[in-house]
Amino acid sequence: MSWLRPKQKKPTKVDSAPEKGLSNNFISEFDKKASLKNHSAASIIPQNNPALLSKSNKDNPDYTTIQPSTVPDNEPNNIKTPSTVVQKPVQPDSAIPYALPPQSPKPPSQKHEQQSHSQPQPIPYLPAHPPSTERKVGVLTVKILRGRGVISENKAQFITSHYSNYKNDVHQRPFAVISFDKNEVIAAPVGGNLINPVWEYRANFDVSRKSNVVISFFQQIEQNPISQQRSQGYSNPNYKGANTQKKSFCTLYLGKTEFTPEFVDNTLVDNWFQIDSSGFIHVKYSFTRKEEEKLTIDQFDLLKVIGRGSFGKVFQVCKKDTKRIYAMKVLSKSKIVKRSEVAHTLAERDVLAMINHPFIVPLKFSFQTPEKLYLVLAFVNGGELFHHLHREGRFDQHLSRFYAAELLCALECLHSYDVIYRDLKPENILLDYSGHVALCDFGLCKLNMSDDRKTNTFCGTPEYLAPELLLGHGYTKTVDWWTFGILLYEMLTGLPPFYSENPNEMYRRVLEDPLLFPNDMGSRAKSLIKGLLIRDPRYRLGCNGASEIKAQHFFAEIDWDLLLGKKYEPPFRPMVSSSFDTSNFEEEFTAELPEDSYIPDSHLSETIQRQFDGFTYDGGGGAFSLSQSVSIYSGALKNNYEGL
Known part of the structure; x- marks a missing residue:
């Protein structure tokens, strides 16, 4: 897909003032033009952006002309919507039955001494972590034996009647995914039937801290074109739909159970746990404490x-x-x-x-x-978000909102520890087996950044650099909300809003150009992105904490407690065949x-x-x-x- 930006494998890492990363002429030119407060948010000029537009609208039927948006401008940001911009269409927004709970108060900040960047030195430790991270060292052995009523009678009848290729053999019975501290193991059935499957599967997990065991259940069935067409009309909200990666298979999410193990040394726990949708599962587990030992590559x-x-x-x-x-x-x-x-x-x-x-x-x-x-x-092993975004071109608003909400919670957690992430981008976001996000690569994070602290380190990925970072004015935690806005825009359109193959031109757009939106982007998404991409960090959405971002209309249907508990089934689940599967990673x-x-x-x-x-x-x-x-x-x- 030539209209997508190339993958950024190496972020800019310059431990110096921005003047050393950008030319003096470049910086002084923009300092002369206007102060940061008077800058309007940047945009793409279609006729100057070959990454967005390879040929004229008239000659390119894959692109549509977008009319001006009716969303009012944000006064502090002075963002103007363009008269035309070309984009591929996105899927219509789909409502989901969420409810917004009361917003949690912003966590109190803790002051720390500002660290010098001139000499390498050990990093001070983080503030006290929540009690949930209490550490245990050893091996947790979990054995799932059998299920009872894992699939309801009605759903079982639906499966057998709607899928002509369904075979009543062991391979067509529900499989389970056992997860502990984000380690996931796939357990295939060995007996039983569709409603009462048998697994007899044991998995050992290295324990480094307390965490819950989550066992999820899925049904994967081969389809022919007729049954596939019929199944897509199924109204069950747990229905996953035909996987876009393999059209001949459909995966049904059946439900899950979750429990907190008792980390008592050499004690066997034998219990039946209720599945949230229907049925029970028989589980045995035990914990064996290990003596600390030297770990090596061997x-x-x-x-x-x-x-x-x-x-x-x-x-x-x-x-x-x-x-x-x-x-x-x-x-x-x-x-x-x-x-x-x-x-x-x-x-x-x-x-x-x-x-x-x-x-x-x-x-x-x-x-x-x-x-x-x-x-x-x-x-x-679900692969990078960039991998899936590159394959799809762009995400619809429903999927983008889901990923953005989970990432917002991750950034809020980091900020509560006075940590700035500084390198949010699709390449640093992974998807797990179920389709939830997992933020990774903390090589550019900055510790001890209380709310009133500034740092001047010039680092990050060019497409995501905030104006205050480019101008060398110093920056705070709010720099992460700028990158959050860029990421949301890229998920919805396929490109960052200021993208250019020429870095200096891209920096100019960040500091000068108006922000352009495709006409088919929802008004709620536009309003949120406008607030996040306010150039003056003093007025940027999120400057008073993540709670004001959560309160935006774009997230109005989300229950944040349910989201943190992973109670929402992800709209998309990567195709993963086993715990060893690396098909979602680059073949190079x-x-x-x-x-x-x-x-x-x-x-x-x-x-x-x-x-x-x-x-x-x-x-x-x-x-x-x-x-x-x-x-x-x-x-x-x-x-x-x-x-x-």
Whole structure:
């Protein structure tokens, strides 16, 4: 799809004032024109944007001319709607039965000393985390045995009568997805029938903190064109519809059960749990506490390469003892030190270890050698949001709202910890098996940013840079709400609003041009984006906290408590065949030979090595020095999180 922007693999990372990232002439020219307050929000000029318009409207039937919007302008932003802009049509907005609860008050800020960017240094720890992140170290064994009434009689009759290719064999019975701390395992049926399936499936999960076990149930059935056409008229709200990736299959979401395990050492729990839609499931589980031990790369099998960055690779790995699948980020210390990124790297580790949120990828383990750092994360195998956006071209308003709402909750959580994310984009958002978002890659996050603190670090992805960052005025948490608005616009249209293949032209548009909307974008979405893309951060929507964004009409139908509890079934579920499936990741990476490449002794000094003290994380609250993490473990190690 040539009208989509190319994937941004490497964000801009410049630890300096913006004048060093942009030319002095570029900055001074805009400082002379107007103050930030008087700038209007940027836009795309169609005739100058080949990414949006490859040929004239007259010659291109795939594009439609858009008329001016009737949505009133936002006075502080001075945004004007264009007379024409060309875009592909989006699907009509579909209402969903949500209800907006009372808005939660903004969490109190905590002041911290501002950190210097001139020298690499260890990152201070985060504030105290919620009690829900209490740490337990060990292995949780979950065995699902059988179900009773997993599918109601009426739904079973519907399945057998509406799908001519349905076969009453074991492969056509409901399958289950067992999830713990964002690790997902698919359990296929081995017996029983459609209503009372049998799984007899056991899974071991590495436990690094308390988390709930969620067991979801699905029915996947092969269809022929006639049955597929008939099934799409089914009015059941849980019906998932034909998966767009494989037209011959339909997946029905049947329901789920969720429970909090009792982490009592060597105690078997045998119980029947109720499924929220109908029926029960027989589950046995037990927890086995593990002694802390040194973790090394030898305890993992490298399966696939799933990504590559400035400092190393990302692997899909299998932990040998529990057989759990993870994503392992391997980073070169020498490259990190050379680019003065020690502080950012430690910040990423601290945020991932400390924050427990349903829409943020958790850290399971981290360890190091004299040459490398290893981050072991939950493997979220639905692929990047960019992958799905690139394939679809754009999302309809219903799907965009769902993703935006979950991401809004994730950013609100980060801000409550005084963390700025700074690199929100589709490439840094993953989808899990069910279709929920998982925010990842915290390499550019900034800690200790209370509400009145500013930072001047020039970093981010060009398409998403905020005006105050470009102008070097310093920025606060509100910079994340600008990128949030850019992301929402890109999901709805297929491109960021200021996109140009020339970075300097793109920066000019960010600072000068009016914001353009396609005519078929809903008025609520326009109003929200206008508020988020106010150039003056003092007036930007979200400057008083995420609650004022949640209160916008665009999110009026959402019950935020239900959303945080993952009680809404995602509008789209990626096609994933197993826990090992990497089909949603780019083939240019997965085709590589998975090797932890040899790095010659970097001869980093002891002083530099000490900067990485505290990087190693065992999940039990342990933060170890390099010597402790690479030597044979002996005795209990101190908990360095006592001051959190």
